[in-house]
Amino acid sequence: MRTRFHQSLDLLKEKLLVMAGFAEQSIQRAIEAYRTRDMSLVELVRRSEPAINRLEREIDAAALDLLAMQQPMAVDLRFILSVIRINADLERVGDLAVNIAIRAREMTQMSDAELPVDIPKLGTLAAAMVRKAIEAFIDGDAALAQRVLALDTEVDEINRAAFRALSQRIKQNPAETPQALNAIMIARNLERVGDHATNIAEDVIFWVSGSDVRHHGVGTDATLPEEQSGVAPIF
Amino acid sequence: MRTRFHQSLDLLKEKLLVMAGFAEQSIQRAIEAYRTRDMSLVELVRRSEPAINRLEREIDAAALDLLAMQQPMAVDLRFILSVIRINADLERVGDLAVNIAIRAREMTQMSDAELPVDIPKLGTLAAAMVRKAIEAFIDGDAALAQRVLALDTEVDEINRAAFRALSQRIKQNPAETPQALNAIMIARNLERVGDHATNIAEDVIFWVSGSDVRHHGVGTDATLPEEQSGVAPIF
Numbered sequence: 001m002r003t004r005f006h007q008s009l010d011l012l013k014e015k016l017l018v019m020a021g022f023a024e025q026s027i028q029r030a031i032e033a034y035r036t037r038d039m040s041l042v043e044l045v046r047r048s049e050p051a052i053n054r055l056e057r058e059i060d061a062a063a064l065d066l067l068a069m070q071q072p073m074a075v076d077l078r079f080i081l082s083v084i085r086i087n088a089d090l091e092r093v094g095d096l097a098v099n100i101a102i103r104a105r106e107m108t109q110m111s112d113a114e115l116p117v118d119i120p121k122l123g124t125l126a127a128a129m130v131r132k133a134i135e136a137f138i139d140g141d142a143a144l145a146q147r148v149l150a151l152d153t154e155v156d157e158i159n160r161a162a163f164r165a166l167s168q169r170i171k172q173n174p175a176e177t178p179q180a181l182n183a184i185m186i187a188r189n190l191e192r193v194g195d196h197a198t199n200i201a202e203d204v205i206f207w208v209s210g211s212d213v214r215h216h217g218v219g220t221d222a223t224l225p226e227e228q229s230g231v232a233p234i235f
Numbered sequence: 236m237r238t239r240f241h242q243s244l245d246l247l248k249e250k251l252l253v254m255a256g257f258a259e260q261s262i263q264r265a266i267e268a269y270r271t272r273d274m275s276l277v278e279l280v281r282r283s284e285p286a287i288n289r290l291e292r293e294i295d296a297a298a299l300d301l302l303a304m305q306q307p308m309a310v311d312l313r314f315i316l317s318v319i320r321i322n323a324d325l326e327r328v329g330d331l332a333v334n335i336a337i338r339a340r341e342m343t344q345m346s347d348a349e350l351p352v353d354i355p356k357l358g359t360l361a362a363a364m365v366r367k368a369i370e371a372f373i374d375g376d377a378a379l380a381q382r383v384l385a386l387d388t389e390v391d392e393i394n395r396a397a398f399r400a401l402s403q404r405i406k407q408n409p410a411e412t413p414q415a416l417n418a419i420m421i422a423r424n425l426e427r428v429g430d431h432a433t434n435i436a437e438d439v440i441f442w443v444s445g446s447d448v449r450h451h452g453v454g455t456d457a458t459l460p461e462e463q464s465g466v467a468p469i470f
């Protein structure tokens with residue numbers, strides 16, 4: 001039988017999964033809004049943000065209570081700290097989805113432009129990173145978390161290529177500057193979604209194994225060729 | 236006399252202040268590198284990043300040990316959790332400094348352009364936000380932390396104005412696209428430094444008062460006119 005403490009941990013985990021579901025859904029809707037120009041999706045993304053923020057505070061408060069009341073040790077302590085960190089990452093993913101949705105809406109007021117960037121592909125990849133990181137969290141699967149870290153390199157490369165191609169487009173066709181700038185910013189936001197998924201994967205590894213795998217690469221701005229964003233696989 | 240536990244808390248605080256000093260110095264050096272085109276500063280920023288990352292891990296490990304060994308309650312628990320969060324924010328500030336420094340270096344390979352953005356002013360403001368947030372942390376000063384939250388609005392507005400002016404410049408003078416894009420990205424990075432200072436200020440308020448002041452505004456992307464980035468003063 002589970003102790004009352006472990007039931008509380010299960011409940012905390014469940015709440016974080018709801019949070020993850022919201023965050024992932026927001027990203028998917030934002031990408032869909034970009035692809036289809038469906039403005040009702042933009043509204044959905046914007047309206048779900050306060051709920052995500054409320055849930056973040058609720059999860060933080062529950063985690064803090066558990067720390068204060070139960071004084072957990074070792075793996076349980078690491079689990080609760082991971083929940084606090086993952087919670088913050090998911091909330092930022094929700095913010096990024098709002099940014100993307102609003103930029104998608106702005107683009108409907110500009111003339112169509114055939115841009116050299118596959119935003120839906122980048123978005124699908126970034127959303128998949130979040131989903132896999134959360135799967136790794138559900139199963140306490142450090143190997144799956146490691147694979148998320150490897151995916152970040154791919155997202156960074158696509159973002160870098162998009163930045164180069166869109167800059168070139170702006171130079172050649174200044175009339176498309178607003179559209180291309182918006183696409184650069186959306187790609188950048190998606191790259192940051194990938195960074196948050198990376199953080200979540202690292203927290204899973206920290207929780208399961210107790211090892212700190214951060215900073216085997218450096219940097220955050222994947223449009224810079226020299227920097228390695230995210231973390232290289234260590235296995 | 237301080238107990239051994241409280242001596243450990245003091246030591247943790249000291250380490251975090253060293254971390255904050257590194258992060259603030261990196262931002263200042265990166266801005267100076269932009270202003271003076273002094274490439275030795277770019278190198279200094281890049282080389283100090285591994286040290287910042289090491290210190291982050293060291294502080295995290297120390298905080299975790301204190302949580303595990305001492306099972307602190309109430310205000311001490313909130314203090315340690317705040318240290319963990321502030322630590323992560325400072326490390327990101329260090330990453331952003333590296334991004335800015337590398338972009339400053341890229342700009343030396345481009346022809347000079349008189350750009351409609353005062354990066355040093357924005358940078359000085361963002362660095363001041365970090366410094367004031369840390370001062371608020373040192374003194375446990377919630378009122379000062381509140382003033383940091385108000386400064387974020389100013390940083391966001393400068394960043395938004397810079398985005399508009401630089402987009403316009405690109406349209407009118409496509410030959411300056413690379414310079415203007417780099418300036419947009421640097422301004423965006425500085426705006427994110429302000430966001431991290433805001434996070435730190437919120438953590439100080441959380442530690443001192445136990446209240447959670449997050450999400451009285453929403454959004455992260457200050458180049459979007461509709462979003463409020465950061466948090467409105469609640470007093």
